[in-house]
Amino acid sequence: MIYFLGCFLFVPVAAAEVYIIVNTTIPVSALSKNELRDIYIGKRTIWNGNLKIVPVIAPSLSLHDEFVLKYTRKSSSQFKIWWLKLVFSGEGAFPKTASSEKEMIEKVSENEGAIGYVSSEINTDRVKTIVIYDKDEMIKTFEKSKGTDNE
């Protein structure tokens, strides 16, 4: 009984690969980790060119836990609470939700300005996979290679 309760209350999390997809109307092929974070915590709401950002989430997927932890530095419960605070104080609108990866791809392809995440790379006429880079890591690598060149 105690073992059963323990399994119920303390659940381990498995890791998975996360790919970021956007609607092809979005004129970007790469975003920094900070830019992606700003989008998913409601700080940034507009793409360059006055196009509204439409973030899509799939809270029922284990991929969601991986995504929010990796890119927003929040657990899925902290992510949910963050958005509840924004929505019920009038400071933001809740992201669109999908219940499966298939629905996530559909919602990203149907909505101009939409962005979402999936477990494998996808490129169609309505959806494209973009690169997410770590700006700080790039600067570090650049400075390191510069140092090596000087030697």
Added chain:
Amino acid sequence: MNRLQIAISSFFILFSACMASYGMEPVSIHGFVSQGYIHSTGNDVIPDSTNGSFEMNELGINFSTLVSPRLRMGAQFFARDYGDYGNDQVNIDWAFADYNYKPWLGIRAGRMKIASGLYNISRDLGSARTFIMLPGIYMESFRELFVGIKGIGAHGYLPYGFSYVLSFGVIDNPSNFKDSFLFATLLPFTVKGTAARMTGLSPDDFTNVRPTSVTWRNSKNIGLVWDTPLPGLRLSGTYWGGRVEEEMVFEMSGIPVSQEVIFEELAVRVVSAEYTFSDTILSAEYMTAPFYAKDQPRRKLEAYSASLTHRFSPLFELGIYYSELYPHYDDKDGSEEREGVPPNYYWYKDFCYTFRFDISYNWIFKLEGHVVDGLALNPQTYYLDDFGDVKTHWEIYLAKLSYNF
């Protein structure tokens, strides 16, 4: 719900239908409802809570839409019952237009939530926190003051992790300040005590002390948050307040008297720190609330709290906090008895423990206990005929079920 509120709701629903039919952004509708149960030992928190009470619920629904990519409009209706307060009357909680010019500058106009500490803007939404009752710095008895500010404001995100919110206008209460604990109960105590000292009469010679009007002027709300370079560490400072003019009437030995009380400043200042590490959140907050009436000595409330929460699984979270609240920072043991109540009314020390269960994405159930020392600002104990008939050490137990969509 009055005619204006029904008209606004109807407008949003019709507006939504029209926008959807033109392929534009539909209106988003979100809501929450919660029902609580409270049981206390020794003293009442709300009427008859020593025998258990269900008079503790909240209900909110909001409508919002993007009129253009940069312009958002919305409104939230809110009703609550908390013993003698609220009584399920529906009011406008917030209603404003928000124009996002740039990430660093957004402009708002309307009725906005007040930023005070880390949790005030979401204080009515139990799903957004671990605890049922917030620590002393949020002064539940003075909730009417924390509700909203009506006017204009600006907000935005600045470089280096800073964000800000500014609002100017009037602190606004959709029900009535005259019925609030501060203006209808606590201040009459102070007025009676002050009048008795000035006239040499007994406080009991002053009867039927009550406010006839309460007016806020020059109110402002300032909030600054810094997401520090240390991942998970967030610091914030908030201020809100203004000038208050209160008209009071009372009878002095049977003779009617009218008195205007002017608070040159009535404000709340909070500094907060919150550190999130994986599924653990540590936070600490310090609040001072200066208030001084014209020709009266300057006074200040003081409160501080520290909390720790940890989520063990998607289902289960545990939280504890400790908080202290003092109505007079310079008389923490109540030895001066400034308000004519016994010394144990001059502090409120609260140890709280909460078990939160996220039954599903939308349903949340919480169990909570409080070990309390003191009675400061606990409304029910100010209504007693005999102030000796209270318990200094007491407990509060709560259960609450919430749903949001």
